[in-house]
Amino acid sequence: MAKKSVAEIIVDTLVAAGVKRVFGVVGDSLNGITDNIRARDNIEFIAVRHEEGGAFAAGAEAHLTGDLAVCAGSCGPGNTHLINGLYDCHRSRVPVLALAAQIPSVEIGTGYFQETHPERLFRECSHYCELISTPEQAVRTIESAVAAALGQRGVAVVVLPGDVAYLEAEAPKVLLPTLGRRSALRPADADIRQAAQVLNNGRKVTILAGIGCAGAHAELLQVAELLQAPVVHALRGKEHVEPHNPYDVGLSGLLGMPAGYHALMEADTLLMLGTDFPYRQFYPEDARVVQVDVRPENIGRRTRVEIGLVGDVADTLRQLLQYLVSHPDSSHLEAAQERHRDDDAHLAELATGDAGDTSLHPQHVARLLDEMAAENAIFTCDVGTPTIWAARYLHMNGQRRLIGSFVHGSMANAVSQAYGAALSEPGRQVIAMCGDGGLAMLLSELLTIRQHNIPVKIIVFNNSALSFVELEMKAAGILEYGTELDNPDFGAVAEAAGLKGFRVSDPANLESVLREALAHDGPALVDAVVKRQELSIPPSIELKQAQGFGLYALKALMNGKGSELLELAKTNLFR
Numbered sequence: 348m349a350k351k352s353v354a355e356i357i358v359d360t361l362v363a364a365g366v367k368r369v370f371g372v373v374g375d376s377l378n379g380i381t382d383n384i385r386a387r388d389n390i391e392f393i394a395v396r397h398e399e400g401g402a403f404a405a406g407a408e409a410h411l412t413g414d415l416a417v418c419a420g421s422c423g424p425g426n427t428h429l430i431n432g433l434y435d436c437h438r439s440r441v442p443v444l445a446l447a448a449q450i451p452s453v454e455i456g457t458g459y460f461q462e463t464h465p466e467r468l469f470r471e472c473s474h475y476c477e478l479i480s481t482p483e484q485a486v487r488t489i490e491s492a493v494a495a496a497l498g499q500r501g502v503a504v505v506v507l508p509g510d511v512a513y514l515e516a517e518a519p520k521v522l523l524p525t526l527g528r529r530s531a532l533r534p535a536d537a538d539i540r541q542a543a544q545v546l547n548n549g550r551k552v553t554i555l556a557g558i559g560c561a562g563a564h565a566e567l568l569q570v571a572e573l574l575q576a577p578v579v580h581a582l583r584g585k586e587h588v589e590p591h592n593p594y595d596v597g598l599s600g601l602l603g604m605p606a607g608y609h610a611l612m613e614a615d616t617l618l619m620l621g622t623d624f625p626y627r628q629f630y631p632e633d634a635r636v637v638q639v640d641v642r643p644e645n646i647g648r649r650t651r652v653e654i655g656l657v658g659d660v661a662d663t664l665r666q667l668l669q670y671l672v673s674h675p676d677s678s679h680l681e682a683a684q685e686r687h688r689d690d691d692a693h694l695a696e697l698a699t700g701d702a703g704d705t706s707l708h709p710q711h712v713a714r715l716l717d718e719m720a721a722e723n724a725i726f727t728c729d730v731g732t733p734t735i736w737a738a739r740y741l742h743m744n745g746q747r748r749l750i751g752s753f754v755h756g757s758m759a760n761a762v763s764q765a766y767g768a769a770l771s772e773p774g775r776q777v778i779a780m781c782g783d784g785g786l787a788m789l790l791s792e793l794l795t796i797r798q799h800n801i802p803v804k805i806i807v808f809n810n811s812a813l814s815f816v817e818l819e820m821k822a823a824g825i826l827e828y829g830t831e832l833d834n835p836d837f838g839a840v841a842e843a844a845g846l847k848g849f850r851v852s853d854p855a856n857l858e859s860v861l862r863e864a865l866a867h868d869g870p871a872l873v874d875a876v877v878k879r880q881e882l883s884i885p886p887s888i889e890l891k892q893a894q895g896f897g898l899y900a901l902k903a904l905m906n907g908k909g910s911e912l913l914e915l916a917k918t919n920l921f922r
Contacts (some may be wrong), residue, residue, distance in 0.1 A: 351518035353485040353511055354379035357446070358876040360489045361390065364415050364497075368408075368770060369446070372428075374421025376448035379512025393770065393799065395763075396791035398425060402432020402445070403760050404767025407750050409441035411771050415497055419446040422509065423461030427468065432763070435519045435755040437502040437582075438474040443471070444496050445504045452480060465506045475503040482516035494525055532641055534656040534663060542654045543670035549616025549635065551679040552576040554594075558583040559621010559640060563661035564745075567620065568592060570664055572692065574618075575674040577610040577683035580604075581622045582738055583753050590745035594680065596687040599629045602738040604694075606686035613679070617650075621660040625649060639663045648721040671757050694739055700854025703787030707854055709808050709877040713740035713780070715861055716806060721744050721776040726765040729785035730756050731815035732881075733808050737780055759788035764805040766796050776804070776865070783809040783834050790840070796870045797845035804865055805846075805872040807837050810879040817879075841872035852876035 351359070361369070368392045373381050384392045395401040400421045405416040418433075420426030426447035433730040447465040449455065455462070469476045475495035479488050492503035513922060534542075552574045560567055564587065566753040571578050571594035578595045581590035583600060589595050599607035611617070614631050619638040625632075630650040637683065638646045639656045646655035656663055685826045698705055698714035713736035720726070723746040730752050741749065750768060752760040765779035786807050796803060813830040820827055841848030847867045851860040857875070865873040 348519060349518045350515040352383070352513055352515050353479060353482050353507070354383045354513065356485045356516065356518050357489050357505070357507070357512075358383045358387070358390065359518070360486075360493060360521050360523075361415075362387070362442075362524055364493050364526060366390060366415055366417050366444075368565035369397055369419050370404045370415045370767070371419035371446075372396070372398050372421065372425060374425050374448065376422040377419060377425070377446070378445060378452065379509065380419065380448075380507070381838060388590070395519045395795045397789055398428035399432045399759075400763035400766075400789050400792040400795060401431075402429045402436060402443070403763035404770070405443045406432060406436035406439060406441050406766035407764035408771040409436065409443050410439065410750050411725070411768055413442070415442050415444055415493060416767075416771075417444045417446065419448070421448045422450045423463050426465050430468065430472065431755075431757055432760075433469065433504075434472040434503050435757050435760065437474075439752075440500040442496040442500055443502050444492055445473075445502060447504055447506045448512075449478070449506050449508040451510045451821060453510075455508070465504065466862040469502070469504040473502040473504045474499040476506070476550045477504075477506075478506040480508070482511060482514040485516055486518065490521070491525055495682060497921075498525055501601055507682055531662055531664060532658045534639075534658045536656065536666070538656055539663070539666045539671050542656055543667055545635050545654060546574060546616060546618060546667075547670075547672050547674075549574070549674075550676065551614050552616040552618065552674070553610045553614035553679075553683075554618045554620060554625060555581065555599075555611065555622055556588045556620045557581040557624065558587065558620025560584055560589040561621075563620070563664060564588070564590070564592075566661050566664035566668065568594065569668055570671065571617070573668070573673050575677040575680045576618070577606075577680050579607040579610050582734075582751075583623060584742075586743045586747065586749045589743040596683040597690060598738055598916060600624065600626050602735050603629075603871075604687075604690040604739065606683055606690050607671075607694045609686060610679075610683040611719045613682075621679070622870070623649065642653050644661060673724075696739065700857065702853065703857035704852075704854055705876075706852050707857060707875055707877045708735050709881055710740065710811070711854060711857060712806065712808065712861075712875050712877065713737065715858055716778060716780070717741050719858075719861055719865055720747075720778055724748075724766045724776040724778055725750070725765075725772060726760040726778050726780060727768065728756055728780040729761040729782040730815070731782045731785065732810075732818075733780040733782050733785075735815075736808070748888065758782070759785045761785060762789060762792045762796070762803075762805060765805070766792070766799070766801045767799045769803050770799075777802075778865075779803055779805045781805055781807045782814075783807055783811065783832055783837070784813045786837065787832070787834070788825075793841060793844040793846060793872070800869060802867075802869050804867075805841075806864075807859075807872065807874050808877050809834060809837060809874050810877045810881070812879050814879060814881070818889050837872060837874035841874075847871040848874070848897065850874040850876070 836850035839851035
């Protein structure tokens with residue numbers, strides 16, 4: 348049997364798994380891997396400026412393709428930079444493998460320069476995290492890592508000392524026996540019949556649908572039709588649930604609107620499909636609940652569940668359809684649909700601007716992006732208010748995709764996810780909806796985009812503040828503190844970095860600037876100056892929040908911030 352270096356064994360296995368690129372920053376402890384990639388034409392190393400960006404980029408690729416994506420970091424600080432992006436990948440349940448290089452093996456445990464212990468560090472954000480300490484471990488370790496990432500849908504980490512990468516071992520043909528194979532997971536028929544009985548007896552049935560509904564669109568519509576049930580989608584389910592769905596009535600939760608909120612709170616029966624929607628205050632208190640999820644640990648941890656069905660959503664719904672009967676009363680559905688139409692009309696009213704104004708309503712920016720973007724555009728959005736505007740104004744049509752840090756909730760994800768998506772899907776339009784704080788946090792990744800000439804379009808919602816944090820402070824009755832951002836002209840920064848840069852503040856110019864940026868043949872950034880005092884009102888305001896906001900207003904007045912209150916009123920009330 349031929350012998351190969353550990354680095355060659357690892358790269359051979361990645362290629363066999365269909366990996367096309369590795370995102371990372373080079374370093375001496377990674378030389379064995381990067382030099383092996385350099386000599387090949389079927390895999391490439393994408394040099395990024397920050398390893399965290401590389402991990403976010405790999406996560407976006409895995410989200411879009413469902414296939415294994417890879418990032419890498421050199422020893423010590425190089426791979427510790429991966430951690431936040433890997434947490435996001437793992438909590439988003441996308442298959443990503445991280446190569447974490449290590450110091451020379453003989454020095455491990457001596458407090459050597461740049462020494463860390465990645466096999467401990469990454470344990471919490473991975474399904475598999477192991478060290479290759481001898482070359483004989485290489486084949487089994489890398490094949491097990493690939494199987495874990497793909498099979499359990501999450502992160503796997505292989506820790507590799509730089510010197511071990513050059514050592515040789517016997518290298519049999521790569522075998523990945525589970526690659527491309529899918530197993531069905533279905534509940535027992537007796538459990539299906541029991542769940543159907545609960546749903547058939549419900550008078551006001553609502554469906555809460557999440558990312559687990561990917562590939563189950565037809566079955567979801569059939570069930571909604573039979574039960575005359577409005578469908579409320581969780582944010583991660585938006586791209587899979589919303590398209591061509593007459594039963595969809597939007598989101599609930601902090602990002603939602605009244606239709607979704609009331610459809611849930613007024614239900615006497617709730618069917619949860621592939622969602623781990625975390626906000627317990629937005630669940631009905633007295634409804635009977637049936638929950639379907641492939642992960643048994645998700646069932647019943649957000650609300651009390653009467654019947655839990657462990658299974659794939661599409662397969663489970665196909666079983667369930669055999670026992671459901673047509674619901675005779677459509678009043679619950681029709682009320683939710685009417686509210687949803689009202690919500691859409693209200694959102695449209697807010698998504699405008701007056702020529703000559705000195706700043707933009709962010710809703711106006713989001714609405715025009717939705718209207719101008721390609722039918723198969725890929726959107727990424729930063730955590731905070733860009734996620735709110737994406738959730739409320741972007742329309743998914745079955746071709747568009749939406750990626751964000753929707754579970755881990757990290758800042759600074761959108762730009763890196765955008766270039767990861769663009770490299771994965773060349774030729775598709777990719778638009779990053781960024782916050783000014785998020786963009787600034789990983790501003791280095793503009794240089795990654797320039798260096799590789801990746802034609803992403805970056806739209807910065809620039810309100811010179813960590814505005815979502817300010818909203819939370821106001822709701823808690825706290826004066827804003829530490830949230831103001833003294834920003835540069837991001838359009839000029841983009842130009843200096845080698846991108847096409849724009850800056851717009853007058854609503855009269857917004858459409859033409861966005862159109863030019865989206866049409867640009869290459870990477871472009873639009874610095875959209877939006878109103879700092881724009882409020883994103885949740886569908887339901889608790890008494891505690893109202894009291895908190897009143898206390899904030901009183902404190903603002905007493906502290907000489909009456910002008911801010913006036914601007915708040917002008918921005919949100921006098922429109």
